[in-house]
Amino acid sequence: MxxxxxxxxxxxxxxxxxxxxxxxxxxxxxxxxxxxxxxxxxxxCNSVVVVGEFKHGKSTFINALLGREIMPADVAPTTATINTVIYDSIERVEVLNNDGSTETYPLTAGILNRYTASAEFDPGTIQFLRIYCNAPFMNEDVMLVDTPGVGDLNKHRAEITYRFIPRADVLIFMLDMTAPFRRSEQEFIEQHLLNKGTDHILYVANFADRIDEEEMDSVIQRLERRLAAVTGHTGRVLPISAKEALLGTLRQDEELLNQSGLRSVELAIREIAGTSGKxxxxxxxxxxxxxxxxxxxxxxxxxxxxxxxKDIETLLGETQRVEAFLSRREMWESQIADYLSEQEEEIAYMAVKSFDYFAERLRKDIGQRIQHFQGGDIKILAESQLPLHIGLQFSQWTDQYAGSLHTLFYRLEQEVGQGLMNVFEQSVNIKAYKEDRLELNAEGAIRIQRSVSAPVKAGLLIGGVGAAALLVGAPFIIPVVGMAGLPFISQKLAEKQLERAKPELLAAAEIHLSSLFDESRALLRNYVQDSVNIIGTQTIREFSRLVEGAKASLEMEITVKKxxxxxxxxxxxxxxxxxxxxxxxxxxxxxxxxxxxxxxxx
Ligand SMILES: Nc1nc2c(ncn2[C@@H]2O[C@H](COP(=O)(O)OP(=O)(O)O)[C@@H](O)[C@H]2O)c(=O)[nH]1
Ligand SMILES: [Mg+2]
The missing domain is CATH 1.20.1440 (de novo design (two linked rop proteins))
Incomplete structure (x- = not known):
């Protein structure tokens, strides 16, 4: 069965x-x-994130996918918030503010126009908009994300865009086939896309309706060559006319849809989303x-x-004990905090040690790659091959190590939850957990039992629900800053004899790697600190909920009894x-x- x-x-x-x-x-x-x-x-759902320069037709493209003109897309500069679109039968717009609050509005053009660049609002106060709509495309478990544009001058908004990028199951980079490939596009690809893997990136070139059909092949080929030069790998570029695609869906004109390129793009999205293996x-x-x-x-x-x-008197007595326990909140909170800071140090120490080991190997590896370089263009080695290699090694390490870190965090969270539960059960007579309960000797003091056997010990979790899930959802990523444009190669160096250029390159690589490693170590420590903080606040929150709940059930029981x-x-x-x-x-x-x-x- x-x-x-x-x-x-x-x-x-x-x-x-x-x-x-x-x-x-x-x-x-x-x-x-x-x-x-x-x-x-x-x-x-799978998230499909659309990025690219302003006015490249991103919003129009999303509207075409939705078959409705939901995103404001116009000649005036438009999208000024990050807009996510999720399927739901009840249409609405949620504005997620920076302070954590949410406002809900009906889904109308008027509401969305409030958040365009020409409208008056402060992008610094908003995280992003969540648009729920019942367009058929969304039925397929897809969340679409529309972004304002690469090279966004608004720093806050740009940072939020970058947060969506690593979570993307499919990343669509929108190009304009009628315009030359820009420096800002190249920088964006190098700095924000390549170090996150390339299998899920789809390059789409818009404005196909502005190009003669005979020219199309050569235009696309030129773009593909350009991309290969920038990214170091061969990516496919799919042509589209977002405008015709939109018309096609609005009119349900299948021929126009095929001709616009939308059907091929949809197919490619599905292919990538289907193989993501997540x-x-x-x-x-x-x-x-x-x-x-x-x-x-x-x-x-x-x-x-x-x-x-139980009779009413017993219940009243227990209610008092729960109240007394709640009044000692400060005490148990500070004990948890002490324990957590101890653990944070220990985890950070282990993480940094593992990182140092990785860094040392990478340092040797890069040294050897330079030493053994046999000729050819040393400029290419310095400016594209080495940075790509370093980026790849970093992302492999973080992918691998994130798993171990999450296991540690998960266990820590269990321990904290368990410790709190033990104290609670000591002071209160409610036998909540009947199985696998651990003994506790000193009344009042939190003695945290090491859960030696790794995963979930049944019945003892309190915080496991919130924090662990949160952490697993937030991957640990070291943004490899300045990776793409290794600055250490000068024209002078490139012109030198190879054997004379190597020592200079080695020295420059050494300096560059050192600062990269320092920065990464700091990021790693912060990550551990943030995660442990989340564990602390989440666990206490969940636990308080449980205790408040116990109190409420006692009161309810008393009422029922009466x-x-x-x-x-x-x-x-x-x-x-x-x-x-x-x-x-x-x-x-x-x-x-x-x-x-x-x-x-x-
Ligand atoms: N001719 C033509 N115009 C388009 C196409 N896609 C978008 N546009 C127009 O280009 C302008 C900018 O589009 P928009 O979707 O707002 O770009 P975004 O800033 O990248 O979101 C709008 O006026 C669109 O109507 C297309 O494929 N062909
Ligand atoms: Mg837009």
Missing amino acids: SAAWTKDKLADRSVELINKASSLLTESAGLEALAELRQDLRED AENKLRNYLKRYGNALRLLHAEASAACEMTG ETAVSKQVRRDELLGLVDLISSNDSQVREGEVTNGQLQRS
Whole structure:
């Protein structure tokens, strides 16, 4: 019997549990975790990020994909925010402000025009817009991202654009086939795209309607040669007329759509998105979160069930103990903070040590590459081959090492959650977690049990739901700054004899690498610090939710008790049913295996 877990099934199960549990539990942390998971599942999709110079037809192209004129695209300079488009049956626009707040509006041209370059708003106050629309293209689990333009003078906005780039499953770089390839485009590609891998980049050349058909092949070939010179690899350039493509979708004119180039571009997008191979990991991560939410919910439901058997005095006593525990918040928060800063140091030490080992090997490798260089153009070696090699090595290292770091963070998070839980159960009589509970000796003091066996010890997670998921979603990336244009080769050097140029190049490479390594080390330390901070705040937040929830259920139970005896029995039966439902889901999750993007029962 195969019980494959899919995103849809996870979403359905979450909804089922939410519906069942919401009438029985109040302020439930498990329910909130499930609702967050449900939301993320709804929004989970391949992201297609469109970048390129201003006025190259990016917004028009996105409108063509959507088959509707949603993005403002005009002769006047337009897009002034980063606009993400996600499928949803209820159309709306969410403005995500910098302070974390969100405003929701109906999806109308008037609203979107408020956020164009000619309108009066401060781009510094906004992170990005999230546009929910029910255009058919979006049905296919795709999030489209429209960006203002490369070389954005607004620093804040440019930084947000750069944040979307590493998360892109497909990155479309929009060129203008009627204009020469610009310096700013070259810089953008070198500085922001190449060090993130190139397999997912699609170069699209717009304004095909402005070129004679006979010229098309040679124009595209010229662009491809230009790109090869810049990027060092052969990328395909697909021609398009975004304007005709838009007309084609609006009129549902299949011939025009084919002729415009849109169909070929859509096909290429699907090909890249389909091979990204991330689906399995994502699903595994969702399942992990689902499992955590189930354990929270299980704890809450069994606690509530247990309460149904107690009399009002006992319940009142426990309510007081929970309140007392909450009033000692400062104490346990500061103990957690101490522990975290110790751990942060330890993790940072390990990470830097591993980085140093990598750096040393890279340093030797680069030295050898220069020493053994047999001739040819040393300028090409210095300006393109070495930087590309360094960039590649860096991204390989970060890809590899990110996994180990996340495991450490995940464990740390478990320990913190577990420590808090232990103290809580010491002071309060609610037996939330019946299995795998660790013993605690000193009352009040947080003794954190090292979870020696790596992954999830069932039933003990508190913070696992929020922070770990967040971290896994935010890849650790070292932006290899200034990588592309290694500045150390001068014209003079290039003209020298090879053997005389080598020592100079070696010395220059040494200096360059040293500063690169220093910068990376600092970034790595910051990354560890940020991650540990997130773990601290998230875990405490989740934990507080759980304690507040316990208090709320106690109060609810007291209220129920004061009412009729019948409702008490019904409530107990319903809670028992809920506990069973959670348990059966939980065992299915544990037996789940991921294959081909689906979780199969082993
Ligand atoms: N002739 C022609 N005009 C286009 C094409 N694509 C976009 N445009 C026009 O170019 C202008 C800028 O387009 P827009 O999508 O706003 O560019 P963006 O700044 O890159 O988003 C608009 O006036 C579009 O109508 C195309 O393929 N052919
Ligand atoms: Mg635009």
